[in-house]
Amino acid sequence: xxxxxxxxxxxxxxxxxxxxxxxxxxxxxxxxxxxxxxxxxxxxxxxxxxxxxxxxxxxxxxxxxxxxxxxxxxxxxxxxxxxxxxxxxxxxxxxxxxxxxxxxxxxxxxxxxxxxxxxxxxxxxxxxxxxxxxxxxxxxxxxxxxxxxxxxxxxxxxxxxxxxxxxxxxxxxxxxxxxxxxxxxxxxxxxxxxxxxxxxxxxxxxxxxxxxxxxxxxxxxxxxxxxxxxxxxxxxxxxxxxxxxxxxxxxxxxxxxxxxxxxxxxxxxxxxxxxxxxxxxxxxxxxxxxxxxxxxxxxxxxxxxxxxxxxxxxxxxxxxxxxxxxxxxxxx
Amino acid sequence: xxxxxxxxxxxxxxxxxxxxxxxxxxxxxxxxxxxxxxxxxxxxxxxxxxxxxxxxxxxxxxxxxxxxxxxxxxxxxxxxxxxxxxxxxxxxxxxxxxxxxxxxxxxxxxxxxxxxxxxxxxxxxxxxxxxxxxxxxxxxxxxxxxxxxxxxxxxxxxxxxxxxxxxxxxxxxxxxxxxxxxxxxxxxxxxxxxxxxxxxxxxxxxxxxxxxxxxxxxxxxxxxxxxxxxxxxxxxxxxxxxxxxxxxxxxxxxxxxxxx
Numbered sequence: 001x002x003x004x005x006x007x008x009x010x011x012x013x014x015x016x017x018x019x020x021x022x023x024x025x026x027x028x029x030x031x032x033x034x035x036x037x038x039x040x041x042x043x044x045x046x047x048x049x050x051x052x053x054x055x056x057x058x059x060x061x062x063x064x065x066x067x068x069x070x071x072x073x074x075x076x077x078x079x080x081x082x083x084x085x086x087x088x089x090x091x092x093x094x095x096x097x098x099x100x101x102x103x104x105x106x107x108x109x110x111x112x113x114x115x116x117x118x119x120x121x122x123x124x125x126x127x128x129x130x131x132x133x134x135x136x137x138x139x140x141x142x143x144x145x146x147x148x149x150x151x152x153x154x155x156x157x158x159x160x161x162x163x164x165x166x167x168x169x170x171x172x173x174x175x176x177x178x179x180x181x182x183x184x185x186x187x188x189x190x191x192x193x194x195x196x197x198x199x200x201x202x203x204x205x206x207x208x209x210x211x212x213x214x215x216x217x218x219x220x221x222x223x224x225x226x227x228x229x230x231x232x233x234x235x236x237x238x239x240x241x242x243x244x245x246x247x248x249x250x251x252x253x254x255x256x257x258x259x260x261x262x263x264x265x266x267x268x269x270x271x272x273x274x275x276x277x278x279x280x281x282x283x284x285x286x287x288x289x290x291x292x293x294x295x296x297x298x299x300x301x302x303x304x305x306x307x308x309x310x311x312x313x314x315x316x317x318x319x320x321x322x323x324x325x326x327x328x329x330x331x332x
Numbered sequence: 333x334x335x336x337x338x339x340x341x342x343x344x345x346x347x348x349x350x351x352x353x354x355x356x357x358x359x360x361x362x363x364x365x366x367x368x369x370x371x372x373x374x375x376x377x378x379x380x381x382x383x384x385x386x387x388x389x390x391x392x393x394x395x396x397x398x399x400x401x402x403x404x405x406x407x408x409x410x411x412x413x414x415x416x417x418x419x420x421x422x423x424x425x426x427x428x429x430x431x432x433x434x435x436x437x438x439x440x441x442x443x444x445x446x447x448x449x450x451x452x453x454x455x456x457x458x459x460x461x462x463x464x465x466x467x468x469x470x471x472x473x474x475x476x477x478x479x480x481x482x483x484x485x486x487x488x489x490x491x492x493x494x495x496x497x498x499x500x501x502x503x504x505x506x507x508x509x510x511x512x513x514x515x516x517x518x519x520x521x522x523x524x525x526x527x528x529x530x531x532x533x534x535x536x537x538x539x540x541x542x543x544x545x546x547x548x549x550x551x552x553x554x555x556x557x558x559x560x561x562x563x564x565x566x567x568x569x570x571x572x573x574x575x576x577x578x579x580x581x582x583x584x585x586x587x588x589x590x591x592x
Contacts (some may be wrong), residue, residue, distance in 0.1 A: 050429045053591055072431060078427040086422030088345070090352035103430040104339040105334070131352070147426075 001029045001064050003155055003187035004049060009058035011044050018044040020211035021058070023091040026189060026204075028154075031181055033202035034191040035303070041211035042191035043083065046159050047191065051082045063154045071095055076105075079148035079186075083159040085140040087132050093119070093143050094128040121183065138169035140214035142176060146261055149180060156180075158190040162197060176198050195300055207306050214306040222302040229271030233264045234291040235276065244287050251277055261288075271296065335439075342440025350448055351415070357452070364403045364456045368396060368463065371522065378523075385526045389466075396460040397549040398521030400480070401541060404453045408484040409512050411445030412491030416504060419588070428588060430431055438496075438579065438584035442488040449479055449484035465552075472551040480549075482573050483544045488522030496587035501592035521545050525558045533558075539570040 004026040011019040019041045026032040034042045047053040049062055051071040059066070065073040087096045094115060101111045119125040122142040132140060141161065148156055160178065162170040178201065181188055192198050198205045199219045206216040215222065235241040245264060248257055253274050256267040268274040271294045282289055373390035382394050418424040422503040427437055452532035454477060461467070490511065498504040518532070525533050534543045546557055556562070 046592075050424055050425075052428060075429055078429065080426070082422045082425055084422045086426050088349065088423065091345075095348060098344050099341070100426070102337075102344075103427055103432055105337075105431055225440045243433050 002026060002061070003063060004032070004189060005029065005059075005061045006045075006049075007059040009048065009060050010056050011041075011048060011053060012056045013169055017211050019048070019055070022208075022211070022213055023058075023190070024213060024216055026187055026205055028187055029185050029200055031203045032186045032190070033198045033205045034189075034208050035193065035195070035198040035205050035231055036191075036208035037193055040142045040208045042193075042208055044211075045208075046080075046157055046189070046191055050078060050157055051075055074243065075103070077154045079151065079153035079156040081145050081158050081161060083163055085137070085144050087135075087140055087143050087147070089133045092129050092131050092132060093135070096132060096143060097147055097150060101150050104151035106151055112186055114150050118166055121149075121179065131227050136169075138172060141169075141173060144175065145173075145180070148183065151213040152184065153186060155187045155189060156184075158188060160193070162192075170194075170197070173296065177201060180290070195303065207303060209307045216276040219302075222271055223297045225302075228267035228269050229274075229297065231266040231268060231271050231274055231278070232264070232291075232293045232295070233289055234262055235264065235287065236262050236290050237288065238262075240285070241285040243285060244282060246279055247285065248278070251281075253277065335433060335436055338436030338558060339440045340438050341445065342427070343443045344440075345413075346441055346444030347447070350444065353487035357455075360452060361403075361455055361459070363406075363436040364399050365459050367399045367402060368456070368460060369390070371395060372399075372463075374521075379431065381527060382524060385524045387524075387553065389456050389553065390464075392463070393433065393465050393553060394430075394524075394549070395522055396465045397552050398545055400453045400456050400460070400476075401483070401521060401545050401548060402483045402516055403456045403520075404449045404544075405516055405541065406512060407449035407452045408445050409485040409491045409508055411448065411488050412441065412493075412495035413501070413504060415441065415492060415495035416498065416501060424588060431580065434588055435581040437588070438489075438492050438580050441492055442485055442577070442580060444487035445491065446481050446484035449488070450481045453477075453480045453484075467552060468554050476548055476551055479544060479547055479569065483540070486540065486569070486573040489580035492580050493583045493587075496584045515539060515541050517544075519545050520557065522547075527541055533554075540568060543568040 004024075006025075007023050009019055009022045010017065022041075022045060036042050044053065044169070046306045048055050048060055049067060051074050052065050054068055060126040061067070062074045063077040065077070083278065087093075088099070091099070097118065098111060101114060104112055116125070119128050121237060122145065124142060124146070125140060127135065127139065127146050132143065145158070145161065148158075153268045158177065162173050165173065174197065177188070190198075190201060196275065202219060204216060204218050205222065207214045217225070233244075235244065241259070241262065243262065245257060245259060248264070248266065253270065254266050254268045266274060266278070275294060277290070278289075345566055353449065372395055375395070376391050379391050384392060387394055415424070418427075423439075423523065428434070432496070457473070467473075491508065494507050518536050518539050521541070522527075525536060526543070529538060543560070546560055546570070547562055547565040550556055550562055550565075
């Protein structure tokens with residue numbers, strides 16, 4: 001059984017197709033991410049999966065339950081951390097978690113232990129009795145995430161968990177999320193428009209644009225599919241360089257070799273494997289490599305290759321159409 | 333059973349929030365206090381009019397129960413506004429994706445609002461006592477509070493429904509102001525029903541505020557007005573509350589399932 005399964009899922013607002021015929025599956029315990037610009041349909045998909053929106057057509061199962069006909073069963077099995085921080089400012093951190101625990105029907109003899117555990121995990125134990133008003137943005141987000149964990153959901157939904165946070169706080173949140181995933185082993189479904197976030201956290205990524213999934217694969221495979229990793233060697237000695245190049249040409253894992261001044265540039269599908277071969281070769285030939293660098297293609301390159309534009313383009317390109325759709329949704 | 337537990341969860345949260353934002357309590361008392369002091373004294377000369385329908389005391393004693401109900405009306409009819417904030421800032425989605433029922437959210441809010449309204453009303457009752465309004469028997473305080481809580485429970489249903497339906501603050505306040513003042517004015521809160529023209533009195537008799545005012549004033553002054561018995565008033569209030577609980581649960585559930 002899949003943890004999440006959708007078949008031809010669509011959601012239309014007026015005549016805007018926010019989610020357009022999406023089908024995908026997520027395995028139990030997998031860390032799965034939706035990557036795409038604002039307005040691509042990520043949050044809408046998540047709202048369907050968390051029972052907040054009904055799909056216009058298609059099927060969605062979460063933890064084996066139909067999100068439309070078995071909504072209550074779905075709600076018992078999910079945790080949902082929204083894009084906005086939703087903790088109550090007037091309440092203390094602990095009170096917020098008590099509320100969350102009660103909303104999720106955790107039995108009263110377990111509430112305190114569960115709260116202590118998650119407070120430890122997100123390192124907020126010492127601030128738990130202070131009102132949330134005094135918390136920083138990152139702390140509020142951590143508290144929100146903790147609230148989504150209390151009832152040990154089978155599937156945890158994280159909607160843009162680090163949006164609006166500075167880069168250091170963002171990295172810190174990533175660490176907590178990784179820790180949560182290893183500790184609880186639940187399925188995590190994340191949406192993001194940060195390449196680095198998807199790359200750092202997810203086992204597999206679905207790239208979504210204009211409500212359609214463009215590709216689903218692991219970050220590594222995606223990057224491999226875009227092209228080769230780039231290995232640059234600097235060898236100052238001319239003779240050594242020439243003899244190395246002649247040997248390198250015989251290595252099959254290298255797809256292309258170029259040389260320029262004292263540098264040799266190698267293109268290879270798997271740079272780390274090639275590095276080993278190059279080292280082997282150079283030490284056999286007793287050639288001194290002066291410098292060496294390995295550059296990997298980034299998910300940015302992947303995104304462009306699948307959607308034809310950069311993810312940061314969205315501001316200018318999407319503004320009109322999607323803002324309009326959003327306003328329509330708000331008024332609906 | 334879970335419905336009761338879930339309702340209590342929301343009730344607990346609403347009261348926690350109220351407790352932490354206490355600053356509003358005193359500010360909200362100013363307006364009804366002004367009503368009692370200004371209107372109560374300005375219309376002191378109407379004493380012969382109210383005596384003509386069977387009251388013996390001062391005008392201020394006649395209208396004080398009206399202002400207590402005024403406080404209950406406005407506290408409870410404004411009380412649902414945080415539903416809009418909850419939807420805007422995500423608490424609602426958090427509750428909606430948890431296993432609790434939608435009705436429990438509406439009911440928990442309504443119970444909290446009615447308790448807060450009763451608290452505010454009891455403070456006004458205190459002010460009334462302080463400026464010389466007298467009680468036949470201090471024991472009537474308890475039934476008055478029960479009536480105010482029941483009445484406010486019904487009225488908070490209006491507020492929660494309007495808040496769930498309205499998508500913006502502007503719409504909410506527009507509708508609430510349109511409803512609040514007329515419901516208060518179309519009741520015997522300030523003048524006895526006997527003094528109203530027939531057509532106005534007939535409209536007032538359709539208003540649950542009328543029966544609440546009559547019941548509370550009956551308890552405070554011992555006079556039965558317009559031939560409306562306490563039993564009839566209790567019946568009307570209870571029916572109003574039952575209908576509002578059912579209606580608010582239904583409308584709230586229907587509205588929050590739509591995208592905000």
